Amino acid sequence: MFVLYALFTLAFAVAALQYLYQRLSSFAALRYAIQKHGCQRAPQYPHRDIWGYDLVQDRIEASKRGAGYQIFQQHFSKYGKTFEEHFGKQKTITTMEPANYQHVLGVAAKDFVRLEPKSKRKLVKRILGPGILSSINAEWKHQRVLITPIFARGELADINTIGKHVDRLIKVIPRDRSTIDAKSLLQKMFLDVASEFLLGESLNSLNEAERSAETDAFLETWEQAMSGIADWRSAPRYWFLRSIFPNDFDRACQRLHQMLDRHVYRALRETSSFSSAPSSSEKSKAELSPENGPPQRYIFINEAAKKIRDPTKLRAEVANIFFVARDNVAMCTANALFQLARHPEIWTDLRRTSVGLGDEPLTFDLLRSRPLSLFRYVYNETLRMQGPAIHSVRKAVNNSILPTGGGSDGKAPVFVEKGTMLYCDNWSMHHDPLIWGPDAEDFRPSRWENRKPPMWEFVPFGGGPRICPALQQVYTHFVFVMVKLTREFETIENRDPTFEYLTQTKLTVESRNGVKIALIPPPAMAVEAATS
Numbered sequence: 001m002f003v004l005y006a007l008f009t010l011a012f013a014v015a016a017l018q019y020l021y022q023r024l025s026s027f028a029a030l031r032y033a034i035q036k037h038g039c040q041r042a043p044q045y046p047h048r049d050i051w052g053y054d055l056v057q058d059r060i061e062a063s064k065r066g067a068g069y070q071i072f073q074q075h076f077s078k079y080g081k082t083f084e085e086h087f088g089k090q091k092t093i094t095t096m097e098p099a100n101y102q103h104v105l106g107v108a109a110k111d112f113v114r115l116e117p118k119s120k121r122k123l124v125k126r127i128l129g130p131g132i133l134s135s136i137n138a139e140w141k142h143q144r145v146l147i148t149p150i151f152a153r154g155e156l157a158d159i160n161t162i163g164k165h166v167d168r169l170i171k172v173i174p175r176d177r178s179t180i181d182a183k184s185l186l187q188k189m190f191l192d193v194a195s196e197f198l199l200g201e202s203l204n205s206l207n208e209a210e211r212s213a214e215t216d217a218f219l220e221t222w223e224q225a226m227s228g229i230a231d232w233r234s235a236p237r238y239w240f241l242r243s244i245f246p247n248d249f250d251r252a253c254q255r256l257h258q259m260l261d262r263h264v265y266r267a268l269r270e271t272s273s274f275s276s277a278p279s280s281s282e283k284s285k286a287e288l289s290p291e292n293g294p295p296q297r298y299i300f301i302n303e304a305a306k307k308i309r310d311p312t313k314l315r316a317e318v319a320n321i322f323f324v325a326r327d328n329v330a331m332c333t334a335n336a337l338f339q340l341a342r343h344p345e346i347w348t349d350l351r352r353t354s355v356g357l358g359d360e361p362l363t364f365d366l367l368r369s370r371p372l373s374l375f376r377y378v379y380n381e382t383l384r385m386q387g388p389a390i391h392s393v394r395k396a397v398n399n400s401i402l403p404t405g406g407g408s409d410g411k412a413p414v415f416v417e418k419g420t421m422l423y424c425d426n427w428s429m430h431h432d433p434l435i436w437g438p439d440a441e442d443f444r445p446s447r448w449e450n451r452k453p454p455m456w457e458f459v460p461f462g463g464g465p466r467i468c469p470a471l472q473q474v475y476t477h478f479v480f481v482m483v484k485l486t487r488e489f490e491t492i493e494n495r496d497p498t499f500e501y502l503t504q505t506k507l508t509v510e511s512r513n514g515v516k517i518a519l520i521p522p523p524a525m526a527v528e529a530a531t532s
Contacts, residue, residue, distance in 0.1 A: 033401055033415040040406035042093055042414050045075070045085040052087040066502030066512045069390060069427040072096075076428050082405025082414065092421040093414065096428040098435075099403040100414075102456040104394050104422050105464035112394035112422060128323060129257075129316025159362055162477055165192045166484045168206045175521050179495040182515040183334040186481075187326070188219070193477070194326040198318055199263045200299040218259055224252035257315060264315045267305040328388050329474045331508050333481050334515045336382040338501060339443040341494035341517040346445060350374060351486040367479045375479045377445035380458070384436070385443055386501060387460030388508040390427040396420045426459050489519040 033039040048054040062071040072094075075083070082095040095101070104112050169189045173180060188205040196202040204210040205219060301318055308314045340347045353374055360366065396416050406412035416422070433440045435457050436447065456463065461471045496516040504512040 033399075033413075037401055037413045037415075039401060039415040040412035042082045042084045042405050043080045043408075043410070045079060045083050045094075047086070052085060055085055056087060063503075063505070066504065068503055068505065069425075072425050073428045073431060076425075080405070080410040082402070082410060090421060091417075091419075092423055093402070093405070093416065094423040094425065095402070095405055096425045096432065097402075097404050098429060098454070098456040100405060100422075101392075101424045101426065101429065101459065101463065103400075103403055104424055105392060105459075105462065106456070108400050109464050111396060111398040111400040113397055114392075114394060128319040129312065159364060159367075159480065161196060162193050162480055163362075165189050165196075165202070165206070166481055168192075169481075170484065170488050172206055173489075173519055177493075177518050177520055179516055179518055182337045182517050183330075183511060184514065186330045186334050186337075190326045190330040190477075191219070191222075194322055197298075198300045198322055200302065214259065217255070221252050221255045221259070256319070260315050260318055261311065263301055264305075264311050264318065267299075267301040268309065268311060268314070271302060271305040327508050329477045331388060331510050332379070332382060332474060333478055335386045335501075335509075335511065336378055336478070336482065337492070337517055338511055338515045339382060339385065340378070341492050341496075341515070342499065343443055344492055346378065347486065347492045350378065350482065351490065354483045354486040357483070357487075362480055362483060364476065367476055367483070372479060372483070374445070375482055376475075377448040378482070379475060379478050380448050381443060381445040383460035384430045384458065386503070386509050386511075387426070387430065389460060389462045390425070390505070390509055392424045392426070392462055394422045394424070396422065426462075429457065430460070485519070488521065490522045491520040493518040493520065 045055060059068065059071055062068050075094075076096050081097050082093065082100060085092050085094055166189070169185060172185065185206070191205050192202040203215040203218060204212070205215050300321065301314070304317050305314055308317060340350075353372065357366075357371070366372070396418050399418050400416040402414040402416055404411055404413065406414040429435070431440050435454075439447075461467055461474075494516070495518055496513055498513055502512040504510055
């Protein structure tokens, strides 16, 4: 008994000395930062309780109203562009300053690690598996090495591949001025694009004649799984209660995995004789060699199966990239149509540009050329208003110093102690009147004329090493779809009685009410459609 008491006393003394050492070290570091760099503490959020749960609850309630990001804007306006908050013992510095964003994600990225709530990472892993969206630190670096070359290839931006799917989309849009939910149609179309790229065969979700029962089941299952994210955001503290017993979310994840497994095992069988992959340079030369005929179609799952023989890991890679390839561009295009339906005069300008191209083929180079600059302005403005990445969360693994945000005027540097959480809110930064002008809340693509996107004031896909690897492909697909739609339809009308954009966040930001619009063809085309 005496030995146990002695061991307990020793352990307590060691822990106390370690805590004392950490506090003294932190105090010394803080004192040095104050003397050397003039650091001051960021303004404090006035919590109503000692645990800080009041702020969490306020944000959850705002999210339920579709105003989850506006509440951050209100707090920045009231307490400053950088302020300190806490939840329990965890200190968090919340900021919308571009200079701080650059420091955390760029200049001093080594001092910070990406950190999402553990419950969210587990939730995403249950849906997608251990891939790039649910990984951190060394595991994420490994995923990035695998994915980056894939998105660097031209296949994802292949115009012929996406072209046939856009043509199908145009065919299913009614010509009788009836209302459609463009968000739903675009999700189905980009599901077809992504499935053909990833799996080698399209799910044909837009083609009722070819659509199988498996496709219908996949669509239903995917939406159920994505709804789980929204449910988690509404009550993250109580999500563990739902994980005790099987529920609709768990069953949806299980069905999703079973559907993907069919393609996983097929790819593993077809690549079973593969021994070693040629280098990327050798592969490029072989594919471009005239004597080898036309380039072979690139199917992601087959190429990944040559390197990943574990079926569970292979399925996770496919599921993670499936989301990147499908939801990002679908939501960006849907959000653009949401805004254009409320600003039909901009649609008219876009149509004038697209019709002016005549019969010129929509090549990769043309889509990025100056004649289509108005489409780029619309793209940038859409991402500014409702971008896919609305914040970045990091945890300091070393002591660091933010360039600004301290003191009563918010101008002094801020000392960041190891262990502090950093919440970088680019939604508020993208709506800052001091950056974008007094009309920052208005959709005005013309603001991008003669304006090069500032590096750290416009970060819709994040910044630094973890920037989205698919951003170039998102732009290419967006412009292609918008050119085709504006060529085909003369006007666009809003059919949603709610004018403002109500947010819903699953794995990306989308309109809670969908995108209820009508696309009106030119009179001659409408008559032709009615008589055919």
